[in-house]
Amino acid sequence: MELETLDAPLKALMLKGLGGDAVAHAELLSRMATLLRRFFARKLGASDADLEDLVQETLLAIHLKRDTWDAAQSFSGWAYAIARYRLIDLYRRRRVRRSEPIETAEALFGEPDADPTAGADVERLLSELPERQRAVLKAVKLDELSTAEAAARTGMSESAVKVSVHRSLKTLMRRVRDEN
Amino acid sequence: MKTDDLIAMMASDTKPVARGSIPRKLSLVGAAGALVALVILIPWLGLRDMGLAIGAPSYWMKTIYTLGLGVGGLLLTERLARPGASWVRGVLVTGGVLVALAGISIFQLANLPSDQVMPAVMGSTWDKCPWRILALSVPGLIAVLLVMRSFAPTRPALAGAGAGLFVGGVAATIYGLHCAETSAMFTLIWYTGGIAASALIGALAGWRILRW
Numbered sequence: 168m169e170l171e172t173l174d175a176p177l178k179a180l181m182l183k184g185l186g187g188d189a190v191a192h193a194e195l196l197s198r199m200a201t202l203l204r205r206f207f208a209r210k211l212g213a214s215d216a217d218l219e220d221l222v223q224e225t226l227l228a229i230h231l232k233r234d235t236w237d238a239a240q241s242f243s244g245w246a247y248a249i250a251r252y253r254l255i256d257l258y259r260r261r262r263v264r265r266s267e268p269i270e271t272a273e274a275l276f277g278e279p280d281a282d283p284t285a286g287a288d289v290e291r292l293l294s295e296l297p298e299r300q301r302a303v304l305k306a307v308k309l310d311e312l313s314t315a316e317a318a319a320r321t322g323m324s325e326s327a328v329k330v331s332v333h334r335s336l337k338t339l340m341r342r343v344r345d346e347n
Numbered sequence: 348m349k350t351d352d353l354i355a356m357m358a359s360d361t362k363p364v365a366r367g368s369i370p371r372k373l374s375l376v377g378a379a380g381a382l383v384a385l386v387i388l389i390p391w392l393g394l395r396d397m398g399l400a401i402g403a404p405s406y407w408m409k410t411i412y413t414l415g416l417g418v419g420g421l422l423l424t425e426r427l428a429r430p431g432a433s434w435v436r437g438v439l440v441t442g443g444v445l446v447a448l449a450g451i452s453i454f455q456l457a458n459l460p461s462d463q464v465m466p467a468v469m470g471s472t473w474d475k476c477p478w479r480i481l482a483l484s485v486p487g488l489i490a491v492l493l494v495m496r497s498f499a500p501t502r503p504a505l506a507g508a509g510a511g512l513f514v515g516g517v518a519a520t521i522y523g524l525h526c527a528e529t530s531a532m533f534t535l536i537w538y539t540g541g542i543a544a545s546a547l548i549g550a551l552a553g554w555r556i557l558r559w
Contacts, residue, residue, distance in 0.1 A: 185364045193358035200350050223353055228559075230357040232499040234364045235429045248431030252501040256558075290348040307359050314359055332360050344559050 170243065178242040185233065196226055203250055210254060217257060219286040225253045227289075227340045292342045296335055303331045369428050372494050373421060373513070380487025380514050384521040387483060392525045405529035408451065410520055412534055415444035416542055417516025423509030424491070428498035437509065445539070452532040467530040473537050476526065480519045480541025481548075487514030488545060492552055500557050507553015508546045515545030 177195060184192030203222045211218055228249050236245045293301065299321075306317035307328065314332075318325040388394075400406040419441030426434035456464055470476075491510040500506035519538050528534070 184361060185366075187361060187363035189358045189361035192361040193354055196354045196357060197351070200354065219350060223348075223350055226350070226353060226357065228499065230360070232430075234368050235499040237429055237432060238366070240429065240432055244431040245429065246431075248501050249499065252430065284350045286348060286350060286353075289353060293348060304356060307356065329360070329362075332356065333362075336357060336360055340559075 420513030477541035484518035503557035511549020515542035
């Protein structure tokens with residue numbers, strides 16, 4: 168299929184998302200998650216331990232840097248450039264830390280892999296967020312409450328909940344960068 | 348954390364996004380950089396006789412040249428701030444402006460008696476001009492790099508160079524309000540030298556700080 172034909176539905180979702188449509192934005196992100204998982208699996212191999220972390224980092228960038236997309240641009244060209252940038256960054260990090268810690272022989276009998284769509288990095292970084300931000304995130308995301316319900320539960324105003332979520336996402340992305 | 352949870356989290360962070368924020372912020376930085384450079388220039392070096400300047404073709408030649416490079420730099424920076432965007436236009440504008448002034452310079456020198464060629468090339472301030480332009484570009488350079496950090500340059504060094512070219516062109520335009528040199532070749536060598544130094548520092552700094 169032509170790239171333009173593939174690009175058109177993503178572009179339409181992106182335009183709606185930029186207008187504030189959360190449903191369209193979620194749909195775009197989950198389609199991108201599938202595409203990115205396939206793309207990175209081709210580059211790294213489907214069982215690479217960093218695969219899902221890379222998918223999540225790229226999604227974070229797509230979300231937080233979405234104001235850098237120009238509607239005159241193709242959406243896939245923009246998203247591909249971000250994915251490639253994150254991939255190259257991973258290669259660079261791997262060159263730097265090529266060493267392996269010495270473990271005991273039990274390491275051979277490690278736990279079977281948990282959910283392959285679970286990323287370790289974001290989880291760990293989340294655990295380092297301030298308590299208050301973490302409580303909000305847990306309420307909004309993991310327990311699937313609306314921002315209004317989360318506000319009621321945490322005793323914050325709804326706009327404060329929204330600001331807190333946005334800040335947390337930015338912190339996550341900054342941490343990813345600083346760790347690199 | 349599962350990717351689906353992260354997506355839900357980001358979806359709840361969906362707000363309408365203002366269009367055109369990159370060109371708007373960069374233009375603001377350019378205007379602020381020009382203003383700060385002017386505020387530094389006036390007590391430091393003073394203005395030339397502007398009544399005389401605006402009647403002189405050489406003043407306009409220099410101003411159009413340095414503004415042209417600034418515009419080329421702005422176009423480059425605006426595109427390099429975005430992943431996957433084509434930045435050909437900025438290269439064409441920058442190259443076109445350089446080639447045009449090179450043509451004027453050669454034409455001017457070819458029509459000068461040979462004993463006046465060196466004075467036209469070196470002027471009387473060749474050893475100060477690039478450094479002054481670079482100094483005037485520093486505030487703008489800091490501002491533009493800080494602004495660029497909030498964008499998404501996937502070629503950090505090149506984006507930094509474009510940003511340096513942009514603010515360097517602006518600073519050189521402000522320096523033109525002081526400098527009374529008239530020859531095209533002088534401008535081509537020494538003004539360009541100062542602007543190129545700004546671009547080089549931008550590239551080095553961009554390589555370090557524009558990664559994300």
